[in-house]
Amino acid sequence: MTDLTTPDDCTAKQTLHPLEFVVEHLIRSANAISKTNRLALNDALNATLSQDVSSTINVPPADNSAVDGYALKREDWLEGKPLLVSQRIPAGSVASSLEAGTVARIFTGASIPQGADCVVMQENTKVLVNERVIILQRPTLHDNIRPLGQDIKQGNTLLKKGQSLSPQRLGLAASIGLSHISTICSPRVAILSTGDELIEPGQPCNPGKIYNSNRYLLNGLLQSLGMEVIDLGVIEDKLDSTVQALEKASACADVILTTGGASVGEEDYIQCAIKQLGSIDFWRVAIKPGKPFMFGRVGETPVLGLPGNPGAVFVTFLMLARPFLLSMQGCSEIKVSPYSMPLGFDIRNPGKRREFLRVRIDANGVLQRHPNQSSGMLSSTSWAEGLAVIHEHSQPQAGDMVDYFPLTSLINKPSS
Numbered sequence: 297m298t299d300l301t302t303p304d305d306c307t308a309k310q311t312l313h314p315l316e317f318v319v320e321h322l323i324r325s326a327n328a329i330s331k332t333n334r335l336a337l338n339d340a341l342n343a344t345l346s347q348d349v350s351s352t353i354n355v356p357p358a359d360n361s362a363v364d365g366y367a368l369k370r371e372d373w374l375e376g377k378p379l380l381v382s383q384r385i386p387a388g389s390v391a392s393s394l395e396a397g398t399v400a401r402i403f404t405g406a407s408i409p410q411g412a413d414c415v416v417m418q419e420n421t422k423v424l425v426n427e428r429v430i431i432l433q434r435p436t437l438h439d440n441i442r443p444l445g446q447d448i449k450q451g452n453t454l455l456k457k458g459q460s461l462s463p464q465r466l467g468l469a470a471s472i473g474l475s476h477i478s479t480i481c482s483p484r485v486a487i488l489s490t491g492d493e494l495i496e497p498g499q500p501c502n503p504g505k506i507y508n509s510n511r512y513l514l515n516g517l518l519q520s521l522g523m524e525v526i527d528l529g530v531i532e533d534k535l536d537s538t539v540q541a542l543e544k545a546s547a548c549a550d551v552i553l554t555t556g557g558a559s560v561g562e563e564d565y566i567q568c569a570i571k572q573l574g575s576i577d578f579w580r581v582a583i584k585p586g587k588p589f590m591f592g593r594v595g596e597t598p599v600l601g602l603p604g605n606p607g608a609v610f611v612t613f614l615m616l617a618r619p620f621l622l623s624m625q626g627c628s629e630i631k632v633s634p635y636s637m638p639l640g641f642d643i644r645n646p647g648k649r650r651e652f653l654r655v656r657i658d659a660n661g662v663l664q665r666h667p668n669q670s671s672g673m674l675s676s677t678s679w680a681e682g683l684a685v686i687h688e689h690s691q692p693q694a695g696d697m698v699d700y701f702p703l704t705s706l707i708n709k710p711s712s
């Protein structure tokens with residue numbers, strides 16, 4: 297990609313790379329995992345299909361009743377005429393052919409007996425003694441019959457390679473009798489947090505320390521996408537420790553995600569370490585929050601260097617790491633289309649970077665932003681229902697339509 301330049305040295309300041317170019321570059325750089333795995337359906341939630349799935353059967357496999365009632369041949373009906381109930385067909389049983397001039401007691405899901413062409417709901421009948429029943433209303437042909445193959449036709453392709461297995465799709469696979477399904481192995485994603493100030497939750501937070509929230513944020517985001525997480529803990533702010541940690545990560549993972557240390561401060565070593573072990577494709581993206589994002593390689597292993605500020609980790613994961621990781625996972629449904637929603641406030645000044653505001657839809661159906669949009673804040677991400685996009689150099693005012701991504705469609709595995 298010609299637009300993306302590599303820093304000449306570890307501390308070189310680069311121009312900001314436009315978001316679209318960066319996402320395109322990331323998707324093109326992601327090598328899909330080729331290993332496949334046959335999984336039991338209950339273990340396959342969020343996995344990606346490695347091949348199309350076709351049905352070898354019709355669903356339902358036979359015409360069956362949609363109600364509890366009586367099956368009959370419509371022309372046997374006469375107003376007020378008692379009809380003999382000649383058989384009883386509960387769901388799961390095999391029906392005999394219907395005797396001419398009689399009806400069959402039938403239950404929801406039971407097969408329609410040969411010779412019957414409609415089912416009357418039990419509410420529209422009057423049961424007499426001596427196994428007889430009067431059908432109170434004139435039945436209509438095919439009434440209350442669910443025809444064979446109404447849901448799925450034999451031979452139809454139901455699911456496509458690259459689709460994610462949502463609960464609905466697992467149910468669909470089960471409905472055609474599959475107990476196992478062929479999936480693409482999840483990428484093994486190593487996560488590393490950097491920062492001497494970090495302390496783990498559960499430990500006392502001594503002066504100078506802060507709790508490591510990124511580690512747990514990333515773990516959750518990755519699990520939501522069905523990734524295999526290899527949590528390699530915290531790297532101290534030293535070049536040799538960073539180099540060692542990245543080497544170790546590249547030996548056991550398909551991709552590495554780091555947080556923090558991605559800028560060019562004296563205590564930021566990610567960029568230098570990646571350069572020692574491999575190369576950097578680009579650093580710094582024109583988004584807010586999340587500018588110091590970098591992408592490179594340690595040997596053959598791709599590294600996504602996320603910023604340290606937790607709010608920026610959240611946004612860069614969803615907008616940059618997510619499409620990369622889903623591409624590695626062989627996922628065909630990467631792009632999330634934004635909704636158009638009215639803004640509930642004015643943007644004071646146009647920015648140079650594309651801004652992702654943490655917002656909610658209020659009772660009037662307009663977007664309201666969290667009052668503190670600082671990249672260091674996680675409370676705004678927990679409060680938000682979505683991200684509103686303010687394009688660079690634009691200054692939308694209250695009532696103007698902007699792009700809006702619901703967080704559910706970014707955080708969860710795609711299923712459409």
Ligand code: AMP
Binds near residue numbers: 491506561604605672
């Ligand atoms: P850095 O990019 O390393 O300079 O970090 C930027 C900011 O993010 C600093 O205030 C860090 O303390 C904070 N930070 C970095 N890593 C984490 C983490 N894992 N959890 C919470 N905050 C972090």
Ligand code: MG
Binds near residue numbers: 490491492557604
């Ligand atoms: Mg740091």
